[in-house]
Amino acid sequence: MKITQEADYALRIAYKLACEDKVCDAKSIAEDVCISPRFALKILRKFVVGGLAVSYKGVHGGYRLAKSPDQITMRDILELIDGPLDISRCLSDDHTCSRNGTNKELCVFHNIFAKLSSILSDNFDKITFAHLIDSKMTSEEICQLIK
Amino acid sequence: MKITQEADYALRIAYKLACEDKVCDAKSIAEDVCISPRFALKILRKFVVGGLAVSYKGVHGGYRLAKSPDQITMRDILELIDGPLDISRCLSDDHTCSRNGTNKELCVFHNIFAKLSSILSDNFDKITFAHLIDSKMTSEEICQLIK
DNA sequence: CTTATAATACACTTATAAGGTATACTTTGA
DNA sequence: TCAAAGTATACCTTATAAGTGTATTATAAG
Numbered sequence: 001m002k003i004t005q006e007a008d009y010a011l012r013i014a015y016k017l018a019c020e021d022k023v024c025d026a027k028s029i030a031e032d033v034c035i036s037p038r039f040a041l042k043i044l045r046k047f048v049v050g051g052l053a054v055s056y057k058g059v060h061g062g063y064r065l066a067k068s069p070d071q072i073t074m075r076d077i078l079e080l081i082d083g084p085l086d087i088s089r090c091l092s093d094d095h096t097c098s099r100n101g102t103n104k105e106l107c108v109f110h111n112i113f114a115k116l117s118s119i120l121s122d123n124f125d126k127i128t129f130a131h132l133i134d135s136k137m138t139s140e141e142i143c144q145l146i147k
Numbered sequence: 148m149k150i151t152q153e154a155d156y157a158l159r160i161a162y163k164l165a166c167e168d169k170v171c172d173a174k175s176i177a178e179d180v181c182i183s184p185r186f187a188l189k190i191l192r193k194f195v196v197g198g199l200a201v202s203y204k205g206v207h208g209g210y211r212l213a214k215s216p217d218q219i220t221m222r223d224i225l226e227l228i229d230g231p232l233d234i235s236r237c238l239s240d241d242h243t244c245s246r247n248g249t250n251k252e253l254c255v256f257h258n259i260f261a262k263l264s265s266i267l268s269d270n271f272d273k274i275t276f277a278h279l280i281d282s283k284m285t286s287e288e289i290c291q292l293i294k
Numbered sequence: 295c296t297t298a299t300a301a302t303a304c305a306c307t308t309a310t311a312a313g314g315t316a317t318a319c320t321t322t323g324a
Numbered sequence: 325t326c327a328a329a330g331t332a333t334a335c336c337t338t339a340t341a342a343g344t345g346t347a348t349t350a351t352a353a354g
Contacts, residue, residue, distance in 0.1 A: 001150055001225075001232055004341065008235065011256060012245075025300065034245060039343055041301070048301095058351025061300045074259070078148075085148055087267075088155060108279050109158060111286045112221070115293050116270055120234075123263055132255050139258045146262050147294070151312065172329065186314055188330070195330095205322025208329040 007081040009033055010043050014077050017053065018069040018129035025062035043081070050080045070130035075121055085121045088113040123147065154228040156180055157190050161224050164200065165216040165276035172209035190228070197227045217277035222268055232268045235260040270294065 012033045017024060030040035044063050047053035052072060053063045065072065078085060090097045090110050097107035123146045131142050159180045164171060177187035191210050194200035199219060200210045212219065225232060237244045237257050244254035270293045278289050 001148065001229055001234060003148055003235055005236070006342070008237075012254075015255060027300085036343070038345085042343080045302075055301060056351085057299090057301045057349075059299045059353065061351070063301090074256075082148055087148060088150055089152070090155075106286075107159075108162060108286070108289075109221075111290050112274060112293065115290050116267060119266065119270075119294065120263060123266075127259060139253075139255070142255075143258050143262050146259065147266065153313070174329090183314070185316085189314080192331075202330060203322090204320075204328095204330045206328050207323070208321085210330090 001087065003078060004082055006043060007078050009035055009039070010046070010077050010081045011074065013040065013043060013047070014052070014065070014072065014129055015132055017063065017065045018072070018133050021064070023056055023060070023062040023064045029063070046080055050076075052076060052080065065129075068130070069133060070128045072129050073125045074127045074129075075124035078124060084117075085124065086113070086117045087120070088117075090114075091117060119147075148234065150225060151229055153190060154225050156182055156186070157193070157224050157228045158221065160187065160190060160194070161199070161212070161219065161276055162279055164210065164212045165219070165280050168211070170203055170207070170209040170211045176210070193227055197223075199223060199227065212276075215277070216280060217275045219276050220272045221274045221276075222271035225271055231264075232271065233260070233264045234267070235264075237261075238264060266294075 013029055016029055016032050026040045026044055027037045029044070030037040033040065044053065044055070047063065048055045052066055054066045055061070055063050075085070084092060086092050088109070090107060090113050097105065097110050126145045127142065131137055131145065160176055163176055163179050173187045173191055174184045176191070177184040180187065191200065191202070194210065195202045199213055201213045202208070202210050222232070231239060233239050235256070237254060237260050244252065244257050273292045274289065278284055278292065
């Protein structure tokens with residue numbers, strides 16, 4: 001029921017890139033987030049492939065966000081790393097609500113899981129990195145975006 | 148971001164016990180849920196230890212719920228198996244919001260994770276097995292309990 | 295036009311947790 | 325007393341998360 005460590009790091013990397021608004025190399029990003037440079041590179045590659053960041057090779061190369069922070073949501077990052085924000089396999093695995101793949105009917109829990117998953121997604125989608133880096137917004141104000 | 152398979156099975160076992168309202172042996176429960184009898188026993192043991200079911204040994208033994216279905220919520224089962232419904236390690240691990248344990252300040256994401264986790268818990272807490280087995284309630288009506 | 299810097303590609307390893315089993319034992323009803 | 329249940333404890337297997345190694349490619353600066 002937890003987001004992965006990698007997705008957690010990815011959020012912090014995105015936050016850093018949003019704050020800096022300039023090309024940052026993987027090494028300095030890694031230091032900020034307290035992970036190894038290699039692992040930062042791995043995550044950053046996913047950003048680039050997913051269209052959330054652009055990369056520059058060579059001397060003075062690095063990464064910057066591909067869009068403005070108000071166009072990037074927490075959901076974008078979380079789904080980039082962890083996939084869909086589904087809380088149950090009912091929802092993802094081809095509607096197989098029971099163990100044996102034969103039962104294609106929806107189980108009693110299916111719609112409940114679906115509704116709660118979409119509440120999660122929708123809320124993560126409301127919070128952009130523009131909100132997060134906005135020094136005029138308190139943590140409480142950001143939380144009021146939820147629900 | 149998913150509940151575990153074991154928690155999923157546990158929900159279905161609880162549902163079955165709530166429907167039956169009599170002593171059921173592990174083998175028949177396992178058949179219903181399509182898992183091995185041994186694994187069903189393992190999960191059922193957690194029910195007993197957690198006070199959600201009582202067990203009877205010997206011939207004609209088995210399990211039944213320890214409380215009435217309206218006193219058992221989806222949250223009870225999910226937390227029994229998977230632990231607290233926290234969506235981030237920020238929340239559980241002693242408030243360590245960053246990788247290095249030294250930073251005890253809350254990170255920008257902390258309150259967001261906390262709020263969404265409690266939305267999840269609160270909603271799972273509203274849905275009892277009495278609702279789920281109530282033949283007069285449609286799936287849509289049960290979902291309206293959420294939020 | 296060479297060199298240092300930084301990203302890329304792809305394969306690999308290691309750690310952790312999920313998922314599931316084995317064996318021996320205890321209790322109980324017929 | 326015996327077979328049908330649950331109990332206890334430990335173990336195994338597999339999947340996934342998490343992180344590394346090595347070689348390659350692109351680029352700016354000197």
